[in-house]
Amino acid sequence: xxxxxxxxxxxxxxxxxxxxxxxxxxxxxxxxxxxxxxxxxxxxxxxxxxxxxxxxxxxxxxxxxxxxxxxxxxxxxxxxxxxxxxxxxxxxxxxxxxxxxxxxxxxxxxxxxxxxxxxxxxxxxxxxxxxxxxxxxxxxxxxxxxxxxxxxxxxxxxxxxxxxxxxxxxxxxxxxxxxxxxxxxxxxxxxxxxxxxxxxxxxxxxxxxxxxxxxxxxxxxxxxxxxxxxxxxxxxxxxxxxxxxx
Numbered sequence: 001x002x003x004x005x006x007x008x009x010x011x012x013x014x015x016x017x018x019x020x021x022x023x024x025x026x027x028x029x030x031x032x033x034x035x036x037x038x039x040x041x042x043x044x045x046x047x048x049x050x051x052x053x054x055x056x057x058x059x060x061x062x063x064x065x066x067x068x069x070x071x072x073x074x075x076x077x078x079x080x081x082x083x084x085x086x087x088x089x090x091x092x093x094x095x096x097x098x099x100x101x102x103x104x105x106x107x108x109x110x111x112x113x114x115x116x117x118x119x120x121x122x123x124x125x126x127x128x129x130x131x132x133x134x135x136x137x138x139x140x141x142x143x144x145x146x147x148x149x150x151x152x153x154x155x156x157x158x159x160x161x162x163x164x165x166x167x168x169x170x171x172x173x174x175x176x177x178x179x180x181x182x183x184x185x186x187x188x189x190x191x192x193x194x195x196x197x198x199x200x201x202x203x204x205x206x207x208x209x210x211x212x213x214x215x216x217x218x219x220x221x222x223x224x225x226x227x228x229x230x231x232x233x234x235x236x237x238x239x240x241x242x243x244x245x246x
Contacts, residue, residue, distance in 0.1 A: 001063055007089055009064035011097035013056040017049070017068050018101030018198045022123035024048035025188075026109050046180035049189070054173025061169065069192040070094055071218035075152035078226025081159075091194075098198030106202050117202060124199040124207040125190040125214050133185040140187045141217050147179045148191040148221030149228075156229040190214040191221075 024045045031039040040048070057066045065082070067073045070091040076082035106122070109115050124130075127140035135143070154175040158168035176191075183189045190196040196214035200207040 003086065003089065006064040006086075007093040009060040010067060010090055010093040011100075013060050013064070013066055014068045014094045014097030014194050015101040015104075016056055017052040017192075018098045018195055019105055020052035021045070021049035021195065022102065022199055023105050023108070025123040026105060026120060042184045043181065046177045046184065046189075049180050050173040050175075050177030053176050054169045057169030057172060064090075066169075068094060068097075068194070069218075070194055070215075071148050071192060071222040072152065072155060074219050075148075075156075075222030075226040078223050079152075079156055079229055081156070094194040095197055098194040099201060100198075102198035102202050105199075118204070121188075122199045122203050122207075123188065124203045125188045125196045126207065126210050127187060127213065128210075130206055130210060131186060132188055135186045137213070141213060143183050143186045144190055144214065144217035145221040145224070147183050147189075148218040149225040150221075151175055151179055151191050152222045152225035153229055156225065157233065160233060187214070191218050193218055 024040060025048075028038075028040045028048075029042065029045050053066070053068065056068060060066050065076070067076065067082075067090060073082060073087055073090045073094070077084045077087055102122070106117060109117065109120070109122075121130075127135060127137045131140060151172075155168075155172055157163060158171040179191055180189045183191075193215040196211060200211045200214075
């Protein structure tokens, strides 16, 4: 597939992830309308993020691999599943898609009288005072490293040629749902630098000041998983075969 088409797919998919996942948090998590109790809560938001990945994995997985996440692209490159030369354009496309998704979300959310984008937090990520549960920088950093590492491990395992065919999007989507169920109280869940960047640019201030952590920690977790999975999953024969093919 041409690189331009793969980049367009990544942009479109990351747009959907931010609009669907962050949109559920901004528009529907605490909704209090004419009918009481329609808010989906943090469980609903968790499923929304998982569903964005699941749906896009089936829609564009065959085009771009459906990374939607700079950390995923880095982890796949470390594991030898993705060419390193394609990392910069993929990451740029993902960040652009996330920013565009946040832009459309801001336009929709601002249509409600009294909506304050900055005061709402706009589904941005944070630690300390900006953490939903006021977790420390250290706790947030560990959480993002570990959660991203397991996310990449599941992705690598589910997309392994020996895994059951056709089920990878389900496993990956449910994994992201589980990650959100665990870590929304800690950081509002990133595990994705692009997803963090989009909303943060619109909130500004402390959201941008803390953005570095939501790049560094997920990438570290992805690198660890990219190094660890081949050690666990690949046999000596696999390595010999790879060398022969090279």
